[in-house]
Amino acid sequence: MINLKQIEAFYWTLKLGTLQRAATQLFLTQSAVTKRLQELEKQACLPLFEGSGPKAHLSAKGAELLEACEGLIDSLARLDGLRGASRHTLRTVRMGLTELVTVTWFSDFAARVKAVHPEVALHPDVDLSASLQRKLLDGDLDLVVIPQDYVTPAMAAIDLQSVEFTWLAPASLALHARSLSLKELAQWPIIVQGTHSGITQRCEQLFARAGIEFNRVYGSNSLFALVALIRAGVGVSCLPRGLFGDEIRRGELQEMRLDTPPEPVNYQLAFLKHGHLGLTASLAELASQCAAAHTNR
Structure with a gap:
């Protein structure tokens, strides 16, 4: 049998x-x-x-x-x-996160999970989007929060949030309050993350479609390290607008207006089809609520 x-x-x-x-x-x-x-x-x-x-x-x-x-x-x-759920047996959920998710709404999500599912122990893994995609496909993670671009046919996914991006420059850079073309943007060094980063790949695709070469500066996989490099005058970079809104308002950074502004990035909660946990739906709902609450702040 x-x-x-x-x-x-x-x-x-x-x-x-x-x-x-x-x-x-x-x-x-x-x-x-x-x-x-x-x-x-x-x-x-x-x-x-x-x-x-x-x-x-x-x-x-x-x-x-x-x-x-x-x-x-x-x-x-x-x-x-x-x-x-009935016996409160401890269950481990291996969850992959990008840095952006980790420093924005993940702490609220972890608190909500602890309150609603005390039997669940979250094991977060913070990495770049491409690495999280690979780990999920390899069975090393149960859930991942990644940009929609990285969701494959082997995965099921639930929409969480749309994140606005903007080009940031040091406050000292003379931009003359006008809109720039992509060719003009390429005059400055473009600070990017590693090759497996979603931000890096989007920048590569943007300039490649326009047939424009640009000067890459591989700064760091940390968004905050990239901002420090911008402040230091190393170059400019495309980063999540909401994450650095305070720095923009204080005049520490300035936004660069482009003829074609960056498209928003849709983040999704993804898991393998037919291999998901029984509580995936509940965790997805909690994640959606926390992401929406952070977006609306």
Whole structure:
């Protein structure tokens, strides 16, 4: 008879892409996962895979079984959520965050989760958007808050907030209160984060579409370090407007008006399809409330 351990091995191997990732997810050795897959195929009485090695793919029987497994895993996650809510069993939720989320509404979110779900322990992981995307796909995180651009077809996502960006320059820079073209903007050094940063990639795409070369200065992965470099006169940068509103009002930084202003960035709460936690909907609602409250301040 097919058992749950075999189903989990089959499901996570296909969802995460490799035996090693499935083994890590299930706290097993790779050989143990392989054995369970072999046992499952024997119980199914028909081959679940066609071909061998890296070129192996699901057979028709395998695809049918995967669909059934997805429904079962989803149901088990919901049951586990109900069990946790009734018994207050400690549950760990590995949540990936960008720096922007961490320094704005995450503290409110953590407090709300503690009040509504005392059985949940949040384990935050602060990183760049591309790294968070990879960690979620690899099964190292349960939830991530990332820009919509980084959400893949393997993920389900819920809208959280739209963040306005603006170009910031040192107060000493003579801008003459006029709107600048992208070519004029490129006259100054453009301070960016690392290559895996959403801000960096947006800047790259913006100038590439216009066919304009620009002088990159890789400052730091920290938004606040980038602002310090702007103040020091190193260059200009595109940053979240709301995060540095006080500095703009005090005259420590100045906004640069462009003919084409930066587009807002939509942030979403993302998780793997069919692999989500039973309490995902509740956490998503709390995150949405906290993000909206911060935006409306």
